[in-house]
């Protein structure tokens with residue numbers, strides 16, 4: 001017998017009798033009066049920045065200024081500027097000095113400040129992690145209350161990769177003192193478009 | 195059996211200010227957990243859902259594993275099965291050889307600790323760089339992690355400063371956590387961009403989709419997995435959950451229980467390899483199927499490794515992770531490890547006050563303290579307890595089964611403690627170490643109740 005069969009047989013003979021899955025009654029799950037306000041206050045409490053904007057002009061301007069100043073930035077959103085292609089082949093060595101990246105998020109989660117981004121939004125899986133400063137853009141109406149609502153809306157199997165990101169990279173491994181900027185982005189800003 | 199936990203703990207508690215710091219810091223983490231839990235009115239319901247989803251999963255585990263394998267393969271992921279740690283290590287070694295891999299980065303995986311992967315690869319002259327900050331610190335110091343979520347919690351910043359001074363050339367005596375973290379960031383960035391292989395753990399594997407989720411705060415799992423040409427994810431088979439929607443329940447529970455955060459910074463969902471990349475999953479048994487067959491202990495396989503039971507445990511907080519001499523310490527480790535090797539770990543179920551705090555905080559409602567108590571019975575029945583514990587436990591069983599003798603023994607004990615207190619407060623009584631014996635009560639609860647209970651009833 002192969003190891004696989006050995007393990008599966010041992011499990012089948014040792015597992016208990018079938019018990020049902022629970023029903024997740026969504027009426028019991030917390031709701032917020034204002035998802036945006038909750039999202040902002042949670043994300044700011046974990047080191048992220050949140051700004052409400054009416055249109056994308058300011059972001060377009062920021063990108064232009066950074067490019068003029070020769071700052072290494074990557075934009076993945078056509079609505080705010082040119083998207084250089086192809087992005088997916090860029091390697092860690094090439095992206096090591098990446099300063100800023102702009103990515104459109106699919107949705108935000110009020111209860112924990114997380115933003116879901118899928119592979120087709122980030123273009124290259126490394127971008128949201130290797131950059132020094134991460135800039136995410138979501139629509140205000142796409143902020144849901146909890147993770148249950150988030151999984152209703154996203155399809156994790158649709159893309160090869162997807163991630164919830166809640167604020168900047170952090171660690172407290174030295175004496176439990178919080179340090180922002182462990183291996184990933186040192187800052188995370190979410191622009192919420194009204 | 196030797197009283198290993200007690201002897202090892204003695205070393206740790208020799209430094210009183212340090213043990214007090216350890217105790218208070220972990221309690222602070224426990225308090226953060228409480229605050230996060232109280233922020234959700236449905237918290238207890240959420241624990242119940244988490245527990246029931248896991249109960250269901252265990253009851254249909256072989257099917258879910260088959261479903262997971264089939265879907266993962268369809269997604270282009272290679273799936274391997276390992277009976278034990280040795281087979282797990284061999285599978286990884288073969289992948290390394292096949293691709294002629296030189297540079298390896300690894301993010302936190304308690305399973306690879308359990309299988310002693312680093313030591314195995316080292317014996318074959320292959321170096322693995324641990325990239326979680328806490329794990330890198332203990333790796334430099336050639337120590338095992340002392341906590342499954344906070345690997346370097348037994349160290350002070352002065353220790354880290356000294357270690358980094360030696361290995362990374364940081365300024366001597368600079369103890370600033372910000373400065374030290376920055377040094378590790380620069381050092382490990384180089385390792386990430388050069389790496390050929392990234393090894394990660396798995397927090398949840400979803401049967402329905404064949405994908406898996408890895409949670410970190412630092413971003414180290416992603417920095418490795420998205421740079422290296424090969425990604426190996428290692429999981430114990432109990433990491434399976436049925437459907438993606440169940441991630442909603444577990445991601446809400448995990449970080450709140452672990453550190454009091456609403457969610458970890460990164461919850462990465464791996465579904466398919468990126469172009470040109472290989473993803474391998476190694477599914478490991480290593481005693482788990484045996485534990486599944488132990489009715490009293492199978493619930494321990496529901497564990498999501500949040501470490502809430504560590505942070506709340508009065509024994510863990512005051513004895514430190516290394517006193518448990520196993521990869522997974524703390525209350526949950528004390529019910530997992532006797533299954534792996536009952537003789538070597540016979541001391542662990544006794545390293546508890548059975549106060550039940552662990553069971554109260556556990557996000558998937560494992561009856562941890564009851565299992566600890568049950569392991570004690572098994573260990574004594576199998577003859578693995580040390581002599582003094584065995585005599586004490588047998589005597590206790592005798593006393594509890596004979597109410598009259600129990601009453602007499604109690605009366606004698608109280609009298610003796612009053613007249614000759616040094617008989618209990620002496621250095622031969624290990625219970626007296628670090629403790630003051632309380633004044634013995636003048637009368638037993640029963641005597642008191644017989645007197646006062648009756649009076650009250652008459653009123």
Ligand code: SF4
Nearest residue numbers: 497498500501503556
């Ligand atoms: S036993 Fe429960 S509390 Fe302890 S680590 Fe596992 S899930 Fe967390």
